[in-house]
Amino acid sequence: MSLLEEIDKIKLQVEAFAKENAEEFRLEFLSQKGKIKSLFGEFKNVPNEQKKAFGQRLNELKEKAQEKFDELQRSGKRQTQSTISEIDTSLPGIPHPLGAKHPINIVKNDIIQIFKKIGYSVSEGPEVEDDWHNFTALNFPEEHPARDMQDTFFIDKDPDIALRTHTSSVQVRVMENQKPPIRTISPGRVFRNEAISARSHCIFHQVEGLYIDKGVSFADLKQTLLYFAREMYGAKTKIRLRPSYFPFTEPSAEVDVYWGLKTETDYRITKGTGWLEILGCGMVDPNVLENCGIDSSVYSGFAFGMGIERQAMLKYQIDDIRLFFENDLRFLKQFVSLT
Numbered sequence: 051m052s053l054l055e056e057i058d059k060i061k062l063q064v065e066a067f068a069k070e071n072a073e074e075f076r077l078e079f080l081s082q083k084g085k086i087k088s089l090f091g092e093f094k095n096v097p098n099e100q101k102k103a104f105g106q107r108l109n110e111l112k113e114k115a116q117e118k119f120d121e122l123q124r125s126g127k128r129q130t131q132s133t134i135s136e137i138d139t140s141l142p143g144i145p146h147p148l149g150a151k152h153p154i155n156i157v158k159n160d161i162i163q164i165f166k167k168i169g170y171s172v173s174e175g176p177e178v179e180d181d182w183h184n185f186t187a188l189n190f191p192e193e194h195p196a197r198d199m200q201d202t203f204f205i206d207k208d209p210d211i212a213l214r215t216h217t218s219s220v221q222v223r224v225m226e227n228q229k230p231p232i233r234t235i236s237p238g239r240v241f242r243n244e245a246i247s248a249r250s251h252c253i254f255h256q257v258e259g260l261y262i263d264k265g266v267s268f269a270d271l272k273q274t275l276l277y278f279a280r281e282m283y284g285a286k287t288k289i290r291l292r293p294s295y296f297p298f299t300e301p302s303a304e305v306d307v308y309w310g311l312k313t314e315t316d317y318r319i320t321k322g323t324g325w326l327e328i329l330g331c332g333m334v335d336p337n338v339l340e341n342c343g344i345d346s347s348v349y350s351g352f353a354f355g356m357g358i359e360r361q362a363m364l365k366y367q368i369d370d371i372r373l374f375f376e377n378d379l380r381f382l383k384q385f386v387s388l389t
């Protein structure tokens with residue numbers, strides 16, 4: 051093959067080079083040991099009258115190869131760049147910010163866990179209630195002044211329907227539908243027609259507790275509540291029971307935990323006594339048992355009810371109930387739950 055034919059052959063190879071690899075191309079054609087360089091080495095062997103034509107053709111080939119090399123380099127760079135901007139699987143992922151549980155839910159779950167450990171189930175009932183379940187069955191006779199203890203949102207069209215003022219309505223529903231022994235707690239939202247302030251809100255949450263069996267006594271109630279207070283507020287927590295009145299329990303009591311009198315705030319929030327009220331309780335009134343179809347000569351039981359906001363305020367030392375309903379992220383982000 052003549053040298054000119056050799057040049058044409060290599061020119062075709064350059065044009066047909068199909069790989070996208072600039073470095074491989076350079077090694078094959080343009081490097082010191084590449085095909086084009088070796089053709090330049092043949093220059094001295096070309097007869098003088100052919101040197102001009104040979105030189106021209108060879109230079110054309112070299113330029114063509116150089117162009118092809120530049121193009122391969124450019125497209126190689128474009129490729130690596132675009133791969134990086136699309137996906138680099140070696141980079142750490144972009145974290146999605148996690149939300150936190152609302153403090154009311156955290157405390158509600160804490161209370162549920164505490165009572166689950168001693169065999170209580172969880173029951174729920176409707177937020178829109180009838181008069182029977184919210185009042186009458188619970189021994190609030192019609193026109194009785196005890197109804198004024200709880201300012202109620204009634205429905206204009208039907209005086210028999212109201213937003214429940216307490217979760218005690220759920221104990222009526224449970225007793226109507228289950229046979230003793232009954233051991234249940236009922237968490238839920240309740241509504242009262244009250245002015246909103248740092249201490250009270252028109253919507254809040256309660257947990258109701260109910261235990262009905264043969265021979266349940268006030269001592270059982272007291273021990274159960276002591277267990278609860280110690281699980282919730284610490285193993286050394288002290289409680290006291292003060293006589294009180296609720297239509298659905300007899301006798302009735304309110305339970306305080308000992309908070310202490312170390313700081314000025316302690317004096318203010320405990321009104322100088324060192325004690326803070328956490329819940330109401332009592333032995334279920336026999337009238338209530340009978341209203342719900344349970345024989346009060348065979349069964350007795352206790353009930354208790356507590357505000358979840360109140361427990362949360364004590365636990366986290368929050369002094370304004372309105373904070374729970376404003377959904378300010380700066381407030382909500384501070385609560386971490388492990389459950």
Ligand code: DAH
Pocket residue numbers: 215216217218258259296299329330331332353354355356
């Ligand atoms: N239902 C009462 C309230 O909302 C709380 C309560 C007190 C519930 C005593 C009880 C109880 O079951 O025995 O104020």
